[in-house]
Amino acid sequence: xxxxxxxxRYRCEAERFLVNRVVKRxxxxxxxxxxxxxxxxxxxxxxxxxxxxxxxxxxxYLWIQFDRSPHLVLHFGMTGAFIYDPxxxxxxxxIELTLDSGGVIYLADARRFGxxxxxxxxxxxxxxxxxxxxxxxxxxxxxKFCDSVRSRAAPIKAILLDQSFAAxxxxxxxxxxxxxxxxxxxxxxxxxxxxxxxxxxxxxxxxVRTATKAGSHGEKFPKKWLFHLRWGRHQGxxxxxxxxxxxxxxxxxxxxxxxxxxx
DNA sequence: CTCAGTGTTCAGTG
DNA sequence: TCACTGAACACTGA
Numbered sequence: 001x002x003x004x005x006x007x008x009r010y011r012c013e014a015e016r017f018l019v020n021r022v023v024k025r026x027x028x029x030x031x032x033x034x035x036x037x038x039x040x041x042x043x044x045x046x047x048x049x050x051x052x053x054x055x056x057x058x059x060x061y062l063w064i065q066f067d068r069s070p071h072l073v074l075h076f077g078m079t080g081a082f083i084y085d086p087x088x089x090x091x092x093x094x095i096e097l098t099l100d101s102g103g104v105i106y107l108a109d110a111r112r113f114g115x116x117x118x119x120x121x122x123x124x125x126x127x128x129x130x131x132x133x134x135x136x137x138x139x140x141x142x143x144k145f146c147d148s149v150r151s152r153a154a155p156i157k158a159i160l161l162d163q164s165f166a167a168x169x170x171x172x173x174x175x176x177x178x179x180x181x182x183x184x185x186x187x188x189x190x191x192x193x194x195x196x197x198x199x200x201x202x203x204x205x206x207x208v209r210t211a212t213k214a215g216s217h218g219e220k221f222p223k224k225w226l227f228h229l230r231w232g233r234h235q236g237x238x239x240x241x242x243x244x245x246x247x248x249x250x251x252x253x254x255x256x257x258x259x260x261x262x263x
Numbered sequence: 264c265t266c267a268g269t270g271t272t273c274a275g276t277g
Numbered sequence: 278t279c280a281c282t283g284a285a286c287a288c289t290g291a
Contacts, residue, residue, distance in 0.1 A: 002269060002270090003269050003270095005269095006269070033286075033287080060269095060270080060271095075270085075271085076269090076270090077270060077271080078268065078269070078270055078271095078287095078288095079268085079269090079287095079288080079289085092288090110287085110288055110289065111268090111270095111286090111287055111288050111289080112286085112287055112288075113270055113271070113286075113287075113288095114270090115271090127271095152280080152281095153280075153281075154280075154281060154282090158281080158282090161270090163270090163271085170269050170270070171268090171269060171270080172269060173269085216269095231268095231269095232291090233267085251282090252282070252283055252284085253270090254267075254268080
């Protein structure tokens with residue numbers, strides 16, 4: 001599910017629900033894939049009794065900052081989501097926090113590509129310390145962006161998806177950025193002109209800001225974005241301007257692009 | 264039944 | 278050592 005704009009929305013919602021609350025009960029399933037080395041017993045004993053001080057985000061990672069270490073770092077993988085006060089325990093719940101307010105929050109994740117970690121100093125330890133610039137939180141100069149892109153041989157699509165380069169960019173954001181910047185996803189970083197890199201960084205900031213301000217609600221995104229056309233992947237689908245959309249595997253992800261526009 | 268899906272990691276290669 | 282590539286991870290729904 002979640003790229004930067006959606007994780008930011010989760011962060012805002014969780015902030016309202018959690019800040020200043022004390023965890024009265026904490027539970028998790030046994031899951032060495034999502035929570036390597038973290039038993040339900042240890043999770044419960046560490047988290048119970050903690051007061052939430054803040055809910056933070058960097059890239060696709062969100063962390064719940066407690067009044068003491070360690071703090072709870074979460075990644076939503078492909079299908080992760082928060083669920084608040086459901087009438088019954090959600091089918092794919094992975095962790096459950098019951099608060100002094102009486103509220104209950106679940107992390108659910110059917111596919112289990114998400115992560116649950118307890119980290120002493122999230123900003124200065126992996127995995128968050130390994131992330132590149134966050135286009136919502138950080139400013140980056142066009143020159144630094146271009147130098148970095150042009151030092152690499154991989155396709156620009158793969159570079160944009162590299163979280164140690166740009167944190168929070170996912171498959172559809174990368175595709176829309178390259179479409180709006182009119183650059184083919186197959187172009188190698190090395191081959192890009194500074195004008196092309198400039199268009200890419202401008203569109204990257206623009207797409208992330210626009211989507212995040214829209215609260216990650218796709219219906220509110222600009223009509224011209226490929227976002228609206230990619231799901232379902234119809235054969236022979238065209239942009240509103242009448243250009244054919246092509247779907248192919250690039251950087252080991254399905255990539256939507258418009259060859260007539262992107263060179 | 265088969266395949267693709269808003270993501271990351273790891274082994275193999277050059 | 279490093280960058281790059283593609284398979285693997287697990288599960289659901291079309």
